Amino acid sequence: MNALREKIVREIRERGPIPFSRYMELCLYDPELGYYSRHVEQFGKTGDFYTSSDVHAVFGRVMARQFEEIWRILGRPEKITVKELGPGRGLFAQDVLDWSEKKFPDFYDALHYVLIERSAPLCQRIAANLKPRLKAGKAEVVAAYERVAGVVIVFANEFFDALPVEILSERGSLRVDVRNGRLVETWVPSSAEELEFLDRYSVHPENGERLEIGFDARSAMTQTAEFEKGFVVAIDYGYTREEQLAGRHRGTLKAIRQHAVSMSPYEAPGEQDLTADVNFTALAAAVEKHGLRAERLVTQSQFLMGIAETNQFADAFEDCRLPQERTKVALQLKHLVTPAGMGESFHVLVASKGVELERVSKLAGFSFGKSTPA
Numbered sequence: 001m002n003a004l005r006e007k008i009v010r011e012i013r014e015r016g017p018i019p020f021s022r023y024m025e026l027c028l029y030d031p032e033l034g035y036y037s038r039h040v041e042q043f044g045k046t047g048d049f050y051t052s053s054d055v056h057a058v059f060g061r062v063m064a065r066q067f068e069e070i071w072r073i074l075g076r077p078e079k080i081t082v083k084e085l086g087p088g089r090g091l092f093a094q095d096v097l098d099w100s101e102k103k104f105p106d107f108y109d110a111l112h113y114v115l116i117e118r119s120a121p122l123c124q125r126i127a128a129n130l131k132p133r134l135k136a137g138k139a140e141v142v143a144a145y146e147r148v149a150g151v152v153i154v155f156a157n158e159f160f161d162a163l164p165v166e167i168l169s170e171r172g173s174l175r176v177d178v179r180n181g182r183l184v185e186t187w188v189p190s191s192a193e194e195l196e197f198l199d200r201y202s203v204h205p206e207n208g209e210r211l212e213i214g215f216d217a218r219s220a221m222t223q224t225a226e227f228e229k230g231f232v233v234a235i236d237y238g239y240t241r242e243e244q245l246a247g248r249h250r251g252t253l254k255a256i257r258q259h260a261v262s263m264s265p266y267e268a269p270g271e272q273d274l275t276a277d278v279n280f281t282a283l284a285a286a287v288e289k290h291g292l293r294a295e296r297l298v299t300q301s302q303f304l305m306g307i308a309e310t311n312q313f314a315d316a317f318e319d320c321r322l323p324q325e326r327t328k329v330a331l332q333l334k335h336l337v338t339p340a341g342m343g344e345s346f347h348v349l350v351a352s353k354g355v356e357l358e359r360v361s362k363l364a365g366f367s368f369g370k371s372t373p374a
């Protein structure tokens with residue numbers, strides 16, 4: 001029997017049925033047996049999923065360009081901290097730091113990079129990947145959010161979708177129980193807090209539908225978006241309340257293994273990834289609590305095209321020597337920006353504090369195509 005399943009069954013026998021968020025927390029982050037704690041091989045082609053930084057360094061390079069512009073908009077402060085939430089193996093940080101050093105030396109001098117990663121094996125991998133930067137004090141790895149003084153850019157790519165969620169249906173709030181040694185679903189009446197969340201940021205489930213509530217995503221955003229001056233740039237699969245009202249993004253929890261969606265979140269706990277689309281309306285409300293202004297929600301495609309169109313994605317092709325290398329990079333770019341790839345399924349939420357709206361709306365990332373309010 002799967003050791004994590006045994007541990008979960010034990011917990012349920014001792015405590016009674018557990019909320020789905022607790023089940024998801026154990027599956028992903030149990031310190032010994034959770035999906036992100038056991039190993040680091042889940043990323044990339046041979047793993048279970050790949051993220052934009054696995055596709056090509058151009059993602060980090062183009063974002064470095066955007067961070068540098070943000071730094072200028074913020075008045076070129078002497079020190080700026082990029083706080084990256086859930087950096088995984090640190091590939092994005094590496095690409096941003098390398099490209100900034102090469103192309104934007106003034107920004108690089110001001111830059112301090114903090115990677116906030118909860119998984120111990122991933123922290124070890126970051127320590128190996130970023131060794132010289134960590135040694136030089138340019139970057140640091142921490143296991144939990146902490147408040148940073150001064151000017152900050154909070155960045156997150158596919159972080160919020162990896163946080164535990166509650167699941168609601170018209171029967172109430174989901175609990176995971178054990179019957180005859182098997183994990184089964186039961187329902188309890190939804191709490192006042194859950195119902196209030198649905199009223200404000202989501203919709204009420206009907207006709208056997210399921211919906212997720214990301215309280216953890218909301219509190220992660222609330223904790224990290226507390227600073228005097230700066231930006232939040234969050235990229236993820238996700239939706240707004242308007243889209244839910246239009247009938248989309250209801251029941252988005254997925255279990256993923258080797259690039260395929262698996263049938264059940266209860267199969268092989270700890271061996272498959274569990275994710276749920278992000279509620280951007282709730283995240284925008286969370287940043288506004290700290291006096292940030294949620295600017296806009298644009299697609300990853302619009303955002304990257306906006307930043308890179310002036311130089312025709314030269315950041316991508318810089319190291320290509322041969323025509324076939326250019327072709328390969330062009331295909332990778334296509335994957336990052338086109339609707340069929342990651343370009344349309346991912347959205348970018350940008351929020352700012354301490355900068356005039358007019359300057360923010362001129363950001364390169366907003367210069368392409370149209371956007372929708374968050």
Ligand SMILES: C[S@@+](CC[C@H](N)C(=O)[O-])C[C@H]1O[C@@H](n2cnc3c(N)ncnc32)[C@H](O)[C@@H]1O
Binds near residue numbers: 036054087089144
């Ligand atoms: C889907 S991965 C994304 C990794 C990376 N951002 C990328 O794009 O490749 C989610 C990451 O968030 C980390 N994570 C989840 N909860 C966290 C928390 N509370 N604090 C810090 N990191 C966390 C996980 O360990 C994992 O590395």
